[in-house]
Amino acid sequence: MQKSLLTYSQIPQLAKTDVAYATQDPLLSPYFQYRPQLEVFKEVLHARKQISTPRTDLVAALKVQYAHFPDNIFVDRQIASLASDKTFTVCTAHQPSLLLGPLYFVYKAITTINLADAVQGLLGPSAHIVPVFVLGSEDHDIEELNHIHLFNKQLRWTPEPQGSVGPIPTQTLYPVLAELGQILGDGEHARYIFERIEKAYIRQADFGSATQALLHDLFGRYGLVVLNMNRPELKKHFIPVMREELLTQPAHRIVQNTTEQLNALGFKTQASPREINLFYLQQNSRERIVLENGVYKVLNTPLQFSQEAILKELESHPERFSPNVILRPLYQEIILPNLAYVGGGGELAYWLERKALFEHYRLPFPMLLRRNSVLWLDADGLKKMERLNIVPTEFFQDTDAVIRQFVESNAAAEVSLATEAEDLKGVFDSLAQKASAIDPTLEKAVRADEARQIALLEQWRARLVRVEKQKHEVSINQIRALREKYFPGNGLQERRDNFLSFYLRYGESFFDTLKENLDPFDEGFVILSERS
Numbered sequence: 001m002q003k004s005l006l007t008y009s010q011i012p013q014l015a016k017t018d019v020a021y022a023t024q025d026p027l028l029s030p031y032f033q034y035r036p037q038l039e040v041f042k043e044v045l046h047a048r049k050q051i052s053t054p055r056t057d058l059v060a061a062l063k064v065q066y067a068h069f070p071d072n073i074f075v076d077r078q079i080a081s082l083a084s085d086k087t088f089t090v091c092t093a094h095q096p097s098l099l100l101g102p103l104y105f106v107y108k109a110i111t112t113i114n115l116a117d118a119v120q121g122l123l124g125p126s127a128h129i130v131p132v133f134v135l136g137s138e139d140h141d142i143e144e145l146n147h148i149h150l151f152n153k154q155l156r157w158t159p160e161p162q163g164s165v166g167p168i169p170t171q172t173l174y175p176v177l178a179e180l181g182q183i184l185g186d187g188e189h190a191r192y193i194f195e196r197i198e199k200a201y202i203r204q205a206d207f208g209s210a211t212q213a214l215l216h217d218l219f220g221r222y223g224l225v226v227l228n229m230n231r232p233e234l235k236k237h238f239i240p241v242m243r244e245e246l247l248t249q250p251a252h253r254i255v256q257n258t259t260e261q262l263n264a265l266g267f268k269t270q271a272s273p274r275e276i277n278l279f280y281l282q283q284n285s286r287e288r289i290v291l292e293n294g295v296y297k298v299l300n301t302p303l304q305f306s307q308e309a310i311l312k313e314l315e316s317h318p319e320r321f322s323p324n325v326i327l328r329p330l331y332q333e334i335i336l337p338n339l340a341y342v343g344g345g346g347e348l349a350y351w352l353e354r355k356a357l358f359e360h361y362r363l364p365f366p367m368l369l370r371r372n373s374v375l376w377l378d379a380d381g382l383k384k385m386e387r388l389n390i391v392p393t394e395f396f397q398d399t400d401a402v403i404r405q406f407v408e409s410n411a412a413a414e415v416s417l418a419t420e421a422e423d424l425k426g427v428f429d430s431l432a433q434k435a436s437a438i439d440p441t442l443e444k445a446v447r448a449d450e451a452r453q454i455a456l457l458e459q460w461r462a463r464l465v466r467v468e469k470q471k472h473e474v475s476i477n478q479i480r481a482l483r484e485k486y487f488p489g490n491g492l493q494e495r496r497d498n499f500l501s502f503y504l505r506y507g508e509s510f511f512d513t514l515k516e517n518l519d520p521f522d523e524g525f526v527i528l529s530e531r532s
Contacts, residue, residue, distance in 0.1 A: 001530055003528055005524030007524045010525075011396060021349070022523075031355050045123065049085075055083050056083065062227060065228055075220045087128040087130060088127055090130075090369075091132040092342040093135070094136060096135050096165060098146055102148075102494060102497065106514070108133075110514045111371040112224070114519065134336075138279070138286065142159070149488065162285075163286035164286045166208025170204055170209075172207075173210070188507075190504055196217050200214040208230075230319065231319065238330075239318050245276060246296065246311065250360055258354075270353060271350040274324065274326070275290070280321060281319070285300075330363065334363065342371050348370060372518040373494060374526045376530075377528065390479070395486055399480060399490070406476070424453055432447060
């Protein structure tokens, strides 16, 4: 593969805050703690050492979860090492997604794995660094994670509406597996990956554990540890924060203040805080907790608590309380001995809104690292681009812009009338000056005629382009097909395509190629080009 980088500011598909953080806009400097540079990790490590971590309970929770997965000595050692105060983590997080969802799910895992390797190389024997993938199994937005796009088909999972997605029984996935088997076919890579997916989904009782098992199977060889934090032995360490949230609701005030500051700087709010940023979990239910007239109510249920009763419930059953997106970063950093968080642009935007909340709880704010973004170009597509004399970076424009540029570059004669328009403007400027000298009221009429003539000139330009398009109809159709292939639905490849499209062609080497080429400190969008 040939690797190149395109600066984030050249990617129109990215949000303003994403580009601003990726390019280290000084306006955002008050909202993060550390510059995302490798050498800064020595400072991050020093700060993290000052904070204790519930290592015994963390290891115990992981051992319970991994007891149901195939043995992997490397991962077992990684988990055991977390008991040592010399072991630290770098992590990413995502809700469990059907068949690992869009490609960026995989890119988050690989970026985190490579970050752990880089930090380990910097720190040497003074610390051991473990990459961790946190699964947000308590999330309940099924529409975000229940489908994938594969070979121009949408594979959709439709379980009965429930609460958290993690506990949904895997038997509800059997129709999806049957359809997947038909789509994948009987190729060598297809049979191999289908057997692994089927094993992960059938041998585990619930969707969260199945996703954990699949991640373990695919990335355990790189030392990745996958954690589901919805465990009572872990939740008990978050009780002080949840208690304060119930009693005085500091997150709403603190985060709201930060988002207002960011809004004033021109950055949109990523996640607005609630008055109480906690859910209450029951079987098949995850509903918000609200405070009304001194009574704590669980929305859409008959449950309600007095202050004394809800605090008693919290102490007795912390696992029934679930932090939302506002508080989840705090919970993660309390549970893990973490140095850095790897996320996409949207995620890092909401982390930027949390720094003051971390300061309130006197927790060290981790380094924020943008995950690698990738455009993967296969040899066949590259050959077609070469024949069309189009470079891959042009495809980051919308389809019409690519076609217009192609037509203008390949027209039999010049189709741009910019020179003529400029000449016409000069004629009318001169006319307006003379007319105004005779009667100032005539200038308005001159300008109206100018506008009509410019419009007529534009009509001719469009006509010339239309004729040229007809001459290049075959090439234009190829451009449309290529643009849809690499920017499906006019979006980024990594936000729509699933890893299986690539695995069927490359097998395990797909992951190895990503690991070899993705540098967590790359300062740009990665373009990987396959050369035949």
